[in-house]
Amino acid sequence: MLELKLAMYIDFPRRMKPGVLVTCSDDIELYSTGVTETITFDKPGFTALxxxxxxxxxxxxxxxxLDPSSFSGKGGLEYGSCYRFLHKPDVETMQQSGAVCVRGDRPQLSSPGNCGDSAMASECVYTDSVFYMDHxxxxxxxxxxxxxxxxGCEIDAYGDFLQALGPGATPDYTKNTSNVSKEDxxxxxxxxxxxxxxxGTAxxxxxxxxxxxxxIGTTQEYLFHFTAESKLRFELGLQPVAFSIFPDSAKTLDQLSIIQSILEPGCVIGPGSxxxxxxxxxxxxxxxxxxVSGSYIxxxxxxxxxxxLSSVSVKMTxxxxxxxxxxxxxxxxxxGVKLMSDIHFLQxxxxxxxxxxxLWSLEASDQLFSSEDTHLGLWTARIFPVCSTLSxxxxxxxxxxxxxxxxxAFKLSGFQLLSVEEMLTYKDVEDMLKFRKQIYGEICLQKEKSDYRMNGT
Structure with a gap:
């Protein structure tokens, strides 16, 4: 994903004044502009795609x-100004705020509060992805x-920065914690x-x-975009098998995605995985x-x-x-739930x-959850055993x-157990990269041998 992001943004630095570019690791933006149209980050304040x-x-x-006076809907690329930024709004808020545009050759902003009789499919809004702030x-x-x-709390670079910007910004959002994963x-x-x-910042x-x-931030989105006949897969030319050792007998399957992995003959991978x-x-x-990610089976x-299934190297001592x-x-x-008596709602x-x-011989208690507050959920449940080897x-x-x-029954009470929250706290990235490098080296060696045999014949 990092390599893909760098490739997509390769032209940005040459047209960017000193500043900071912020992007997410779970989205991909593909775009097309005219020959004379360029993306330039040179204005004071914030600039967002x-x-x-x-x-x-x-x-x-x-x-x-968008500010209607700065937006015409013409061309593939247009510079404008934003009156207000909405963070995960409902449809009614988007319509009442004037964020909704009517689709067409030249998208036009509809008047605030006007739902109209047109079908929802003919309407669109302009959503965020990458943003830049000047030095x-x-x-x-x-x-x-x-x-x-x-x-002492988590600040969201999108919701907490961008909602404060533009002439239409109000402080109302500061008290709205409905979209906060952990309220401090x-x-x-x-x-x-x-x-x-x-x-007042632009x-x-x-x-x-x-x-x-x-x-691609959810498991369902990840599977769809990488294994199904998705538009993203077509536009990026994603291959079913990328830099991997994969049994020849299984290469007829195309509804899967194998990325830098070693699969030994005899294994079976179901479609859509x-x-x-x-x-x-x-x-x-x-x-x-x-x-299956980062695992040895x-x-x-x-x-x-x-x-x-995802394996993590951890270093607690x-x-x-x-x-x-x-x-x-x-x-x-x-x-998440707040009361221990409600954990039956967790699946x-x-x-x-x-x-x-x-079944695991574990007791539902405060010690079962790693969160310091009252958020009880699968994210904070200490249910995963710590082991000496990856396999x-x-x-x-x-x-x-x-x-x-x-x-x-499978007894877990004798193991040291971690939650996902703790796994990410203690994760040892260097060791995880070491495992990836081992796989990479073995694939390179195998490909060299294969090329040598082909050249020899």
């Missing part, structure tokens, strides 16, 4: 309320950070200070009418629509369909250990969490899953 999107997309992203604005924010000292006690106060700091918009915004940075043994069967096992998270691709990791692979805990961590987590699917 804007993409035409369906209203449904706007409800889960940032939406620009003086970045310095201003850095000064604010130093003045604050250690932040000092969040509202810090937001209000940020609003005061950034109020939000310039580069409207890319011939562009497409792709979000993604295997990345992993080593899969000959006795492994992966079901349909599954994701060298034992006889059948991964069920719709399985998400002076030695590296391993933990593997496993979920259903449809499990809601963001869902692990379609089974209530208390039922899973019984063993995969085996233990799959045993957990097997016990849930077959309603058979």
């Amino acid at each position: 804007a993409h035409p999107s369906d209203l449904a997309v706007g409800t889960t992203h940032g939406v620009f309320v 003086s604005t970045a310095q201003q924010l850095l000064g604010f950070y130093k003045q604050m000292g250690t932040l 006690s000092g969040l509202v106060a810090v937001r209000q200070q940020l609003y005061s700091l950034l109020q 939000l310039n918009v580069i409207v890319l009418n011939n562009s497409q915004f792709y979000h 993604v295997i990345e940075y992993s080593r899969i043994g000959p006795e492994v069967s992966v079901g349909e629509g599954s994701i 060298n034992f006889n096992v059948n991964l069920p369909s719709g399985c998400f 002076d030695r590296v250990e391993y933990v593997t998270m496993v979920f259903g691709v449809g499990d809601d990791l963001k869902k 692990f692979f379609g089974v209530s969490l208390p039922e899973c805990l019984d 063993e961590s995969v085996r233990m987590s799959l045993n957990m899953l097997n016990s849930v699917q077959h309603k058979s």
